[in-house]
Amino acid sequence: MEVFVGVGDMKVSNDPEVILATYSLGSCIGLSIYDPLVRVGGILHYMLPESSLDRAKAKRNPYMFGDTGIPLLFTEAYRFGAKKGRMKVKIVGGAQILDQDGFFNIGKRNYLILRKMFWKNNVLIDFEDVGGSVNRTLKLEIGSGQTYLKVSGRGTRLI
């Protein structure tokens, strides 16, 4: 059963029948975590780096922002029995429009905030496919832990 993770959304599951899927990753980041021992996994799809932009919106929807969404994804997975040390961490997205090198490069900033938080909290990345100018889709099978990346116009592969 496919469970849809929208833009600015997060889902965690331990149901082996569930496939978490998030579409339309442009400059957004799709972060997938999975603990193979307890078979718990989750996906976060955030669009903007920092919640300081609008505290009220961040309170209503913390998954819209990297700095509020990332900790919640891990916390929720821990609640299901997952452990940080066992987690397979995969990130995709963070694309940019061509020549978008100036300050307003949300894709890059979305990626940087994640790197900063992971570095502070000793989280290692097992796989990443970020940047470029492509649109991506990310899927995680909770039963097997297999994770799939689709790049629009370029097909799907196991990551």
Next chain:
Amino acid sequence: MRRIENIIERIEHLRPFSQVGSRIVEISNNPDCSFDDLVEVIKYDQGITANILRICNSSYFGFKKRITSIKQAVSYLGIDEVVRLAVMENSADNFNKEQKGYDLKEGELWRYSVSSAIIAQELAEKKHIENLSLVFTSALLKDIGKLILNTYVKESFEDIMELVQDQGFTFREAEQKVLGIDHAELGARLAERWNFSRATVNIIRYHHDPEKAPRKDPFIPIIYLADSLCMMTGIGVGSDGLAYRYYQDVVDRLGLSDTELQKTIATFLDKLRGVEELITVSGGN
């Protein structure tokens, strides 16, 4: 070039804008249009009337009272909103179809078009542009060329992608190089054939090339920026991805700060659930 002629001839395969639809687009270009003008045009078309009422009564608008006539709809929603709904009603069928060349499933191009039109309207409001209906409808229709070019993009996809991936072409430039015409130019010619206003034709033609547009045009930079923001959200984006150019100068001239742009994205996402409903109810699937 015979190829371009062939491509343009396929315009005949689209469901054309109805007479009423074209008349409404005309009205949307005229800021002086009155309540009565609009009601007069719409009320004789049962299809449009029924669909507008269906959308009005959806929870996106959340009216407590049931709206049963166009007159009522116009007085509740205002002229601009009804014009937008009427144009949406006229376009949804064409835009809803799967576009294999662009790797877009059924409904995705419509989702993209509605989303970028909503963002464009929001930016236009920030910039105090008066003719919001023109901005909304033009943003909604700007990718109309894709509906035709889709078939050709599919046939030549590998050639197009090679230019994009290996030679730094934008997707639009690659379409132009490989097929002889790109979706923006094709869309503009289509709009000309349907007698859309000069302003709308220009918006469609230059929506990826704002720096080539007439400098005085106040709409093109806004629709260009809305398109860029929408691409970044990824909603309804296909195989062309974000492979278009970002013109910092154009964005700078609009005088919107980085924070304001991020807030525009956040505001749009905040109402995304409502927007999704509008997309579904207007597209009918």
